[in-house]
Amino acid sequence: MPEMHILQDLVLIFAGSAVGLYVCTRLKLPPIVGFLLAGLVMGPFGFGLVKSMHDVEVLAEIGIVLLLFTIGIEFSIKDLLRSKRAVLLGGSLQVVLTIVISMVLSLQFGFAPNQAIFAGFLVALSSTAIVLRTLQDRAELDSAHGRLSLSILIFQDIIIAPMIILTPLLSAGSEYMTGSIVSLVLRALAVVVMVVVLARWVVPMVLQSVVRTRSRELFLFSIVLICTAVAWATNELGLSLGLGAFLAGLIISDSEYSLTALEGIMPFKTVFTGFFFVSIGMLLDTSLVLSQPLAVFGLSAGVMLVKGIIAAGVALMLGMSSRTAVIAGLSLSQVGEFSFILSRVGLSNDLISQDTYQLFLAFAVVTMAATPFIINIAPRLADAMTRWPGLRAFKEGSYRHLKDPAGQFQSLSDHLLIVGYGLNGQNVSRAARATSIPHVIIELNPDTVRHLRATGEPIIYGDATSAETLRRVGIDRVRIAVIAISDPTASRRIVYLINRENPNVHIIVRTRFISDMKALLDLGAQEVIPEEFETSVEIFGRVLSKYLVPRDEIEKLVGKIRSNSYRMFRSISRDGYQVSDLQLSGLEINSIRVDQTCELAGWTIAEADVRRKFGITILAVMRGGELIANPDSDVMLQSDDVLYVAGKHEHCTRAVHALGESR
Numbered sequence: 063m064p065e066m067h068i069l070q071d072l073v074l075i076f077a078g079s080a081v082g083l084y085v086c087t088r089l090k091l092p093p094i095v096g097f098l099l100a101g102l103v104m105g106p107f108g109f110g111l112v113k114s115m116h117d118v119e120v121l122a123e124i125g126i127v128l129l130l131f132t133i134g135i136e137f138s139i140k141d142l143l144r145s146k147r148a149v150l151l152g153g154s155l156q157v158v159l160t161i162v163i164s165m166v167l168s169l170q171f172g173f174a175p176n177q178a179i180f181a182g183f184l185v186a187l188s189s190t191a192i193v194l195r196t197l198q199d200r201a202e203l204d205s206a207h208g209r210l211s212l213s214i215l216i217f218q219d220i221i222i223a224p225m226i227i228l229t230p231l232l233s234a235g236s237e238y239m240t241g242s243i244v245s246l247v248l249r250a251l252a253v254v255v256m257v258v259v260l261a262r263w264v265v266p267m268v269l270q271s272v273v274r275t276r277s278r279e280l281f282l283f284s285i286v287l288i289c290t291a292v293a294w295a296t297n298e299l300g301l302s303l304g305l306g307a308f309l310a311g312l313i314i315s316d317s318e319y320s321l322t323a324l325e326g327i328m329p330f331k332t333v334f335t336g337f338f339f340v341s342i343g344m345l346l347d348t349s350l351v352l353s354q355p356l357a358v359f360g361l362s363a364g365v366m367l368v369k370g371i372i373a374a375g376v377a378l379m380l381g382m383s384s385r386t387a388v389i390a391g392l393s394l395s396q397v398g399e400f401s402f403i404l405s406r407v408g409l410s411n412d413l414i415s416q417d418t419y420q421l422f423l424a425f426a427v428v429t430m431a432a433t434p435f436i437i438n439i440a441p442r443l444a445d446a447m448t449r450w451p452g453l454r455a456f457k458e459g460s461y462r463h464l465k466d467p468a469g470q471f472q473s474l475s476d477h478l479l480i481v482g483y484g485l486n487g488q489n490v491s492r493a494a495r496a497t498s499i500p501h502v503i504i505e506l507n508p509d510t511v512r513h514l515r516a517t518g519e520p521i522i523y524g525d526a527t528s529a530e531t532l533r534r535v536g537i538d539r540v541r542i543a544v545i546a547i548s549d550p551t552a553s554r555r556i557v558y559l560i561n562r563e564n565p566n567v568h569i570i571v572r573t574r575f576i577s578d579m580k581a582l583l584d585l586g587a588q589e590v591i592p593e594e595f596e597t598s599v600e601i602f603g604r605v606l607s608k609y610l611v612p613r614d615e616i617e618k619l620v621g622k623i624r625s626n627s628y629r630m631f632r633s634i635s636r637d638g639y640q641v642s643d644l645q646l647s648g649l650e651i652n653s654i655r656v657d658q659t660c661e662l663a664g665w666t667i668a669e670a671d672v673r674r675k676f677g678i679t680i681l682a683v684m685r686g687g688e689l690i691a692n693p694d695s696d697v698m699l700q701s702d703d704v705l706y707v708a709g710k711h712e713h714c715t716r717a718v719h720a721l722g723e724s725r
Contacts, residue, residue, distance in 0.1 A: 071112045078104050078111075079336055092192040094399060095431050097336050101343020112344065122341040125334035126403055127307040131289045132331045133219055134311020135324045147509070148210055148380060153217020155376045156394070160186040160369060167368075176232040180413045183225050184405060184422060185365055187398040189430055190215045196437045197393070201574040204484060204548035206506040206525075207389040210377055214394060222400045223309075226302045226407060233411035249299045253309065256295065260288075261313045269319050281319075282326045288314065289327075304403065342402050346423045357421065362428040366436075370395035381508055383525035384453040385552075388444035392436050396429035441551035445527075471520070474500055475539045479567075481526045481556060482547035483510055486572050490544050491519070502535045527555045529563060537563045545571045545587075550578050554585055561586030599623055614716070621711045651681070652714040654721050656703040662721060668695035676717040678709035 082096035082103075104111040112118060161182030168178035193211055194203070202208045227250070265288060272284045289310045296306030314323050351358050374391030378384070405422055408414050414422065447453055478494055478501035480487050487503065494501040503521040505511050511523040524531035526545075537543075543560050545553050553571055560567050569587040573579065579590045599620055606616045656662050662670050672678050683690040683697065684704040690697065699705070707714060 068114055068117050071114050071117065074104055074111050075100070075118070075337065075340055079340060090434060091431060092189075092195060092434060094189070094191060094339055095427070097339035098343040098346070098427055098430075101340035102346055102348065103343075104340075105344025105346070107344075107347045107349065118337060118341045118344065121334060122338040123303065125331075125336070125338035126304050127289065127293055128327065128331040129307075129335045129338070130222075130304045131293075131307040131311040132324060132327060134308040134313075135315050135320050135327075136311075148213035149217050152210065152376055152380050153214045153221070155379065156214050156373055157186045157218065157221055159372050159376065163368060163372065177413055180229065180232055180408050183229070184401045184408070185369065185397065187218050187222065187401045187404070188215060188369070188394040189396050189398040189433065190219060191399055192396065192430055192433050193393050193437070196434050200437070200550070202549050205552065206382065206386040206549075207377075207393065208548070209507070210380070210382060210386065210390045211393045214373065214376070214390075218398065218400070222404070223305045225404055226305055229404065229407045229413065230411050233413050245300070249301060252299060253296055253301065253305075256292075257309050257313060260292070261316055265313050266317055269314075269317060273319065278326070281322065285314070285323045285326060302407070338402070339399070342423065343427075345420075346427065347420045350420050351424050354421075358424045358428060361421070361425040362432070365397065365425060366395040366429055366432070378456050383506065383528070384448045384456040385444045385525060385527055386506065387456065388447050388453070389440045392440040392443065393433075395436065396433045397426040399430075401426060441549075445555065471502055471522075471534065471536050474502065474536050476541045477501055477536070477539065479504070479535055479537070479540045479543040481543065481545045483507070483514070483521065484546060484548065486546035487544070490546065504531060504535060527552050527559070529559050532556075532559055532563055537567070540564060540567050542568045542570065545569065547572075548574070550574070553578075554581055557582055557585040557587050614719070617715055618712050621715065649708060650711050650714055651706060651708050652718060654705045654707060654718055656699055656701060656705065656721075658701050660701075660721055662699045662705075663701045664698070666696050666698055667693060670699065672707070672717065672721075676709070676720070677713035678707040678717050680705050681708050682706040 078100035082100035086096035102108050164182035164185045165178040168181040197203045197208045272281050292310035293303045293306035297303050370391040373394040374387040377387035377390045409419050480490050480503045483505040504524050504526045514521045570589045571582050571587045572591050574593050576592045576594050582590045603616050603620050683693050
């Protein structure tokens with residue numbers, strides 16, 4: 063029975079995909095590579111296990127439709143506008159320059175002009191799935207190079223739809239080109255009208271009625287119906303199924319039900335997208351790789367080199383530092399998954415031959431498989447390459463107008479340095495302003511610097527991995543440096559430079575993982591705050607509160623966990639403690655503000671008798687900006703005084719809660 067053969071093929075595909083994914087997970091390779099390898103092994107050029115190639119290709123087409131549909135749902139016009147400069151300018155420059163340079167090179171190898179343009183289409187796209195997954199695993203998605211890479215990838219995901227539309231036009235003869243363009247414009251207008259009508263009136267009304275039934279099954283079927291109906295309509299107008307699916311997702315993305323729709327469709331998208339990459343693997347002729355290894359690997363290296371240079375050049379044009387530009391260029395140097403979709407369209411329109419198609423599949427797979435390894439070594443390569451004469455001029459970026467005027471921070475002394483203006487940097491800056499602590503911020507996002515500079519914030523544009531940038535903010539006079547960026551490699555470099563320029567700076571580093579602590583402490587950081595550990599402590603505290611454990615008991619346990627765990631982390635990398643790290647039987651120094659409601663206001667230190675009541679000692683009193691060190695017992699405490707006290711953790715906690723707030 064034919065249907066049994068199909069079922070057998072499905073079993074083989076699922077089994078092969080599972081094994082391929084397992085191997086790639088163990089080797090830390092992208093899942094896409096696992097699907098491609100599974101197809102390679104089971105296809106006609108492998109062991110020939112799968113018989114119904116046509117059925118697999120049909121399932122792959124469904125995967126393409128669902129993939130583009132989910133991209134349409136996830137697409138956010140607000141996100142696009144938020145980073146419009148990097149997305150629109152950076153993305154368009156990268157795509158156009160890659161197409162032009164690839165076209166010129168292709169013409170040298172005897173390609174026809176339309177084929178050369180199509181070759182540029184194929185090479186211009188990078189792998190959103192692989193790059194984002196790798197940057198997320200490395201906690202670098204919020205770094206400067208991570209944000210730039212994401213912006214360019216967003217533009218590439220948008221431009222795939224026009225590329226799919228234009229590809230059939232490239233195969234038409236010049237005599238038909240004018241008529242085809244006119245026809246395309248008319249059909250595009252019809253699609254735009256359809257999308258506007260559906261997005262503004264039809265889909266919101268339909269989904270609202272469906273949601274009122276509270277039937278998840280009906281909602282899911284309605285979403286799939288919208289996807290397939292719009293895809294079918296665009297196909298009937300002579301446009302691609304993929305474009306219709308993307309537009310259908312775009313229609314739903316503007317509704318309040320987009321997240322629910324995405325949640326329902328994602329499992330299907332994952333399975334059917336897997337079929338697409340399995341089908342690509344089946345089509346890859348391994349004999350070509352074995353017979354022409356130099357051509358395959360030479361093309362792979364050449365494509366990655368050209369794409370990396372172009373993307374890095376675009377980053378420099380956008381004013382990024384040379385380090386950020388190099389890492390972003392290396393991150394975007396591979397051929398992307400959408401190039402496979404486009405290659406199928408080009409093959410069906412005779413824009414590439416079967417041999418060229420096989421060669422493209424081979425070097426595209428090689429570039430994708432190499433990407434995680436390249437991104438992992440990119441920071442070290444960038445640190446070495448920024449010392450090259452050509453890149454040295456861009457070490458701090460090219461936003462000259464955002465740099466501080468000469469001598470602006472020369473008067474600062476004993477100040478706080480904040481590296482990075484993300485959420486952590488903002489909170490530290492806000493606290494510094496509230497307590498009148500002199501501070502300066504280093505930030506690599508030019509839009510953030512421009513906005514904050516207008517509000518009077520002491521911020522400069524620059525790359526803190528450069529010693530020149532650190533000197534501009536008076537690193538030799540800095541008292542405390544807080545490093546709050548999402549780039550572990552850059553954080554280590556900054557700690558090293560600060561410690562080299564001024565060993566007396568107290569360095570506090572925010573990092574994501576506990577595993578990063580040893581390297582940072584070895585390089586000279588005094589305190590490393592891992593979000594992974596702090597999150598677990600916060601969860602622990604909230605769990606205890608739900609079990610109605612008394613608040614003081616929770617704080618005592620949390621304090622003990624922090625004290626013991628951080629001491630354990632430090633002991634991993636240090637044989638002993640510095641004086642600033644020394645804890646004598648849990649002794650700590652804390653501060654208490656004497657406000658109008660505090661019972662100490664109007665009392666002398668002797669009358670307050672905090673040593674007997676709480677087990678703490680008053681070391682100093684801060685009054686109106688003047689420090690009274692080692693105060694006598696007859697000193698009268700006044701409202702707004704800040705008391706610096708010493709004692710065991712539990713004694714300080716009890717005194718703070720009884721007398722005021724810890725500042």
